[in-house]
Amino acid sequence: MAAKDELGARGESLAADHLTGNGLEILDRNWRCSHGELDIVARDRDEVVFVEVKTRSSVLFGHPFESITSTKVARLRRLAAAWCEEHPGSSATIRIDAIAVIVPTRGTVEIEHLKRVS
Amino acid sequence: MIGRTYAVSLLGLEGAIVEIEADLSNNLPGFVLIGLPDTALGEAKDRVRAAATNSGCGLPNRKITVNLSPAALPKHGSGFDLGIAVAALAASGTISAESIDRVVHIGELGLDGRLRPVNGVLPAVLAASRAGFGTVMVPSGNADEASLVPGIRVIAVPSLRDAAIWHGGEFEPEPVEIITRPSVEAPTAESGDLSDMISSGDAIDAMLVAAAGGHHVFLLGPPGAGKTMLAARLPGLLPDLDPHAALEVSSIRSLAGLPVGSGLTTRPPLEAPHHTATAAALVGGGSTQIRPGAAARASDGVLFLDEAPEFAPAALDALRQPLETGIISIHRANSVAHFPGRFQLVMAANPCPCGQWGARDSECTCPPNSRRRYLARLSGPLLDRIDIQFRVERITSAQLRLAGERPSLTTADARATVTAARQRALARLAATPWRLNSHVPGSYLRGRELRLAPQVTSGLDRALERGGITMRGYDRVLRVAWTLADLADDERPDETHVGQALYLRKAMSQ
Numbered sequence: 368m369a370a371k372d373e374l375g376a377r378g379e380s381l382a383a384d385h386l387t388g389n390g391l392e393i394l395d396r397n398w399r400c401s402h403g404e405l406d407i408v409a410r411d412r413d414e415v416v417f418v419e420v421k422t423r424s425s426v427l428f429g430h431p432f433e434s435i436t437s438t439k440v441a442r443l444r445r446l447a448a449a450w451c452e453e454h455p456g457s458s459a460t461i462r463i464d465a466i467a468v469i470v471p472t473r474g475t476v477e478i479e480h481l482k483r484v485s
Numbered sequence: 486m487i488g489r490t491y492a493v494s495l496l497g498l499e500g501a502i503v504e505i506e507a508d509l510s511n512n513l514p515g516f517v518l519i520g521l522p523d524t525a526l527g528e529a530k531d532r533v534r535a536a537a538t539n540s541g542c543g544l545p546n547r548k549i550t551v552n553l554s555p556a557a558l559p560k561h562g563s564g565f566d567l568g569i570a571v572a573a574l575a576a577s578g579t580i581s582a583e584s585i586d587r588v589v590h591i592g593e594l595g596l597d598g599r600l601r602p603v604n605g606v607l608p609a610v611l612a613a614s615r616a617g618f619g620t621v622m623v624p625s626g627n628a629d630e631a632s633l634v635p636g637i638r639v640i641a642v643p644s645l646r647d648a649a650i651w652h653g654g655e656f657e658p659e660p661v662e663i664i665t666r667p668s669v670e671a672p673t674a675e676s677g678d679l680s681d682m683i684s685s686g687d688a689i690d691a692m693l694v695a696a697a698g699g700h701h702v703f704l705l706g707p708p709g710a711g712k713t714m715l716a717a718r719l720p721g722l723l724p725d726l727d728p729h730a731a732l733e734v735s736s737i738r739s740l741a742g743l744p745v746g747s748g749l750t751t752r753p754p755l756e757a758p759h760h761t762a763t764a765a766a767l768v769g770g771g772s773t774q775i776r777p778g779a780a781a782r783a784s785d786g787v788l789f790l791d792e793a794p795e796f797a798p799a800a801l802d803a804l805r806q807p808l809e810t811g812i813i814s815i816h817r818a819n820s821v822a823h824f825p826g827r828f829q830l831v832m833a834a835n836p837c838p839c840g841q842w843g844a845r846d847s848e849c850t851c852p853p854n855s856r857r858r859y860l861a862r863l864s865g866p867l868l869d870r871i872d873i874q875f876r877v878e879r880i881t882s883a884q885l886r887l888a889g890e891r892p893s894l895t896t897a898d899a900r901a902t903v904t905a906a907r908q909r910a911l912a913r914l915a916a917t918p919w920r921l922n923s924h925v926p927g928s929y930l931r932g933r934e935l936r937l938a939p940q941v942t943s944g945l946d947r948a949l950e951r952g953g954i955t956m957r958g959y960d961r962v963l964r965v966a967w968t969l970a971d972l973a974d975d976e977r978p979d980e981t982h983v984g985q986a987l988y989l990r991k992a993m994s995q
Binding site: 430432433435440465467479481482483484 | 511512513514546547
């Protein structure tokens with residue numbers, strides 16, 4: 368496993384812990400289809416939440432959120448539709464969230480959670 | 486959280502206060518600028534983000550929406566950068582939102598966070614002061630100019646970091662190099678003294694009359710007669726500008742991007758556009774940002790058109806409106822800009838294409854046809870607005886010899902005479918809306934109070950009967966006669982003054 372993939376996987380599990388800590392139920396992790404991959408699918412009361420997780424080891428090359436472009440958000444929306452099609456009756460409302468995880472080599476991990484990014 | 490501050494949008498010389506609101510929303514990072522910005526202003530979002538990061542007071546990684554209102558007012562230029570930056574910083578809680586709410590911000594940001602001076606700071610600060618603001622923040626490079634406006638506190642800052650510190654941001658001050666304008670030496674408007682001209686006395690007298698009464702002048706004469714030299718000395722004869730005019734002249738300079746310096750311009754400006762100038766160059770123009778032309782820059786001073794018949798007829802006729810009203814209005818589909826246009830027009834022309842027609846010492850080689858056409862390029866309505874039409878002759882060898890023997894009039898003495906004559910006119914016109922003899926309408930001069938005795942105007946009446954002058958010309962002669970009386974320190978014009986005034990109008994009829 369390459370170092371960047373390892374960092375990404377670590378960030379995703381940190382994000383999942385963050386979500387469960389906030390009372391969300393994880394429905395799916397790394398769900399794939401022909402359009403791409405959903406990092407985390409969770410349930411927040413009666414909403415299905417699709418979460419994009421971005422992990423960086425520093426902000427030297429920009430904040431993780433800055434790399435979530437409008438194209439990326441559009442793809443997340445398509446993926447959400449595909450997931451709902453495969454899981455009928457799961458929920459009426461959905462939302463798309465973004466989580467930034469900054470994992471420095473030393474020091475504490477920072478997690479930022481943005482709700483309803485589109 | 487919303488950060489709110491103010492900036493100024495200039496249209497002509499008038500400034501409108503623009504409210505800048507910044508809102509921070511929990512969304513993916515982005516910067517949205519709304520409220521009818523032009524391209525230069527639309528690029529502000531990239532400048533502001535880079536400048537904020539590089540000056541150590543970065544913007545949050547959230548979506549920032551900046552609104553400029555009133556949204557219907559077109560806004561242009563880069564002077565809003567500082568206002569946008571502090572509004573965004575206040576929205577993110579880095580600086581005090583209360584502090585920025587009372588201040589008008591003007592300035593362009595560099596990517597390194599330093600503030601660059603902008604054009605038009607003087608009229609913008611003036612507009613802020615008139616709108617009732619007590620404090621304005623400007624780039625250090627514009628500090629001199631901004632502090633010329635009385636009654637408003639000017640905060641000059643070299644960088645965005647210093648602006649943030651002033652508004653309560655907790656940063657360590659970091660000295661930066663101030664960005665100043667490239668200092669261009671202002672060209673001296675007054676070239677040479679009146680005393681170093683060798684000229685026939687009546688040419689200088691004609692200029693004195695023009696200066697004292699504010700009359701427009703048309704100088705006709707062969708090449709080498711000294712028309713250009715005479716015209717260039719006219720601003721020197723005019724008295725210093727009053728505070729209001731000085732502020733207006735400096736504001737126009739600021740708007741045109743000319744250096745203003747640390748004091749108000751107190752001397753009347755001289756503008757001498759080349760004869761290839763277009764109508765837009767003369768009166769001003771532009772599609773989004775309307776810029777002042779040569780006529781606006783010459784307001785309260787002298788607009789000198791050398792080789793007047795060579796100008797495009799459309800360009801010359803564009804001057805008719807300001808000559809009539811004293812205001813230059815430039816109309817565009819979405820706005821109208823007004824500039825002051827109270828210039829004194831001086832036109833110079835040769836009598837024919839070869840220039841020798843009517844000269845004593847040489848022969849004209851032009852066919853009569855082209856001679857007639859040459860001066861016909863100056864439209865009748867334009868010439869009709871010019872009080873003094875004077876023929877300048879080349880000096881003779883006898884005049885050259887005599888010139889060394891007589892003491893000649895210096896510019897300083899002439900200016901004193903002109904100032905005294907203007908005082909006299911001002912005292913007489915105190916109860917009227919006019920300030921100079923050239924502004925007074927003929928009906929007032931022919932009215933009961935100021936009507937001249939029939940024997941005084943008999944020569945003029947004869948000229949009118951013979952058809953030598955029109956009724957409008959009659960009024961113009963009366964005005965010049967009053968100026969001549971003011972110069973001679975007489976109560977009222979007498980026959981000599983009327984005769985001289987008639988002489989100063991006859992160049993074209995020869």
